[in-house]
Amino acid sequence: MVLTNLGIMIRPIDLRSDTVTQPTDAMREAMFRAVVGDDGFNDDPTIHQLEQRFAALMGKEAAIFVPSGVMANQIAVRVLTRPGDVIVAGRSQHVVSFEYGASARNSGVQFGLVNDERGELALDEVEEYLQAEDDHQPAVTLVSIENTHMPSGGTPWRLSAIQALRAAIGPRALHLDGARIFNASVATGVAPADIAAPATTVMACLSKGLCAPVGSLLAGPTELMERGRLERKRLGGTMRQAGFLAAAGLVALDGIDRLAEDHARAKILARAFAARFPEANYDPESCHTNIVAFTHPRARLIAALMEEQGVLGGTVAPKRARFVVHAGISDDDVQRVIEVLEQVSLPAG
Numbered sequence: 001m002v003l004t005n006l007g008i009m010i011r012p013i014d015l016r017s018d019t020v021t022q023p024t025d026a027m028r029e030a031m032f033r034a035v036v037g038d039d040g041f042n043d044d045p046t047i048h049q050l051e052q053r054f055a056a057l058m059g060k061e062a063a064i065f066v067p068s069g070v071m072a073n074q075i076a077v078r079v080l081t082r083p084g085d086v087i088v089a090g091r092s093q094h095v096v097s098f099e100y101g102a103s104a105r106n107s108g109v110q111f112g113l114v115n116d117e118r119g120e121l122a123l124d125e126v127e128e129y130l131q132a133e134d135d136h137q138p139a140v141t142l143v144s145i146e147n148t149h150m151p152s153g154g155t156p157w158r159l160s161a162i163q164a165l166r167a168a169i170g171p172r173a174l175h176l177d178g179a180r181i182f183n184a185s186v187a188t189g190v191a192p193a194d195i196a197a198p199a200t201t202v203m204a205c206l207s208k209g210l211c212a213p214v215g216s217l218l219a220g221p222t223e224l225m226e227r228g229r230l231e232r233k234r235l236g237g238t239m240r241q242a243g244f245l246a247a248a249g250l251v252a253l254d255g256i257d258r259l260a261e262d263h264a265r266a267k268i269l270a271r272a273f274a275a276r277f278p279e280a281n282y283d284p285e286s287c288h289t290n291i292v293a294f295t296h297p298r299a300r301l302i303a304a305l306m307e308e309q310g311v312l313g314g315t316v317a318p319k320r321a322r323f324v325v326h327a328g329i330s331d332d333d334v335q336r337v338i339e340v341l342e343q344v345s346l347p348a349g
Contacts, residue, residue, distance in 0.1 A: 013312065017324050018325075019207060023213045039241075039242050040238045040239070049246070051063040057192050059194075059196055060220050060221070062225040063225065064228050068205075071235055073102075073177055074099070076220075079224050081107055081173075085110075088114060088126050088142070089143070090146065094146055096113065116146075116151075116152070117152065123165060143169050144177060159188070162198050165198070175203075176202040178204045183290055185256070186256065187263060204216060210256070266290045268334055269334060270282070270287035273321075281295075294320075296321055299317075
């Protein structure tokens with residue numbers, strides 16, 4: 001709770017991430033009643049149901065339930081690359097910048113980084129890495145994309161851009177970090193299976209906008225997913241009676257359409273932030289999903305001043321502010337954030 005100038009305690013409005021969502025009553029009930037088994041022996045029926053449903057949603061043959069999105073990405077890296085290989089990815093993607101060097105440590109790979117300032121990869125830069133193989137440079141065996149692209153502001157990829165990338169990389173593997181793929185689907189009107197069709201593997205998080213307490217999924221060809229279960233074991237991700245978590249995940253997949261509410265509220269906040277900080281040159285119309293993100297030289301100070309007034313946000317780079325809307329944010333909360341914005345005053349200097 002935050003103490004106001006009038007001595008009144010108020011509930012903080014938490015816009016740090018959509019990972020702060022709470023499981024719904026329906027999830028808690030489903031978790032209580034879940035039929036479970038030992039997933040280490042691959043005999044948990046509720047996990048089987050979740051994996052099969054997710055694979056079908058993504059148009060893939062099989063899927064694996066894992067504790068986190070980071071683990072899903074790392075499993076994909078391990079089954080799609082060899083030590084020394086190059087992964088071409090955007091320089092600000094999650095697998096590059098927010099997994100603490102896991103790909104290098106776990107798989108002995110290196111990244112070829114390209115511009116992803118607007119979310120999509122710069123195709124000409126990707127092609128340059130591919131052509132460099134003819135000049136005795138390391139082989140590119142994997143290209144990774146993120147949809148929606150968090151650092152640029154939850155930007156959804158155009159399907160045509162994914163298809164063009166798929167055509168450009170030829171037989172190489174394409175991994176889709178779809179932590180927020182359902183946000184992308186709702187924003188663009190394109191079915192998740194169509195978004196994922198060009199990708200060899202695709203992952204999604206259930207614990208962000210969909211409100212599940214924990215869990216992500218990785219989908220792809222059956223042979224790769226069988227190898228993925230071995231890599232999950234090596235990474236310490238094999239769970240036992242985890243069907244109660246999968247039960248919450250099944251309920252989460254019933255709530256995809258609700259994400260449109262988050263997008264609408266984020267758009268209102270994007271316009272408010274743009275109006276309050278015109279020096280940021282932030283275009284609020286670039287906010288298509290649930291993330292308000294903009295560059296400002298005093299981004300960390302903005303976040304700190306708002307926190308003093310009970311609005312929690314953050315930064316994803318020294319000058320990059322981020323505020324994320326989710327199921328725990330109401331219309332009243334949005335109005336309160338706007339009121340706080342009106343009170344925020346950056347000191348001179």
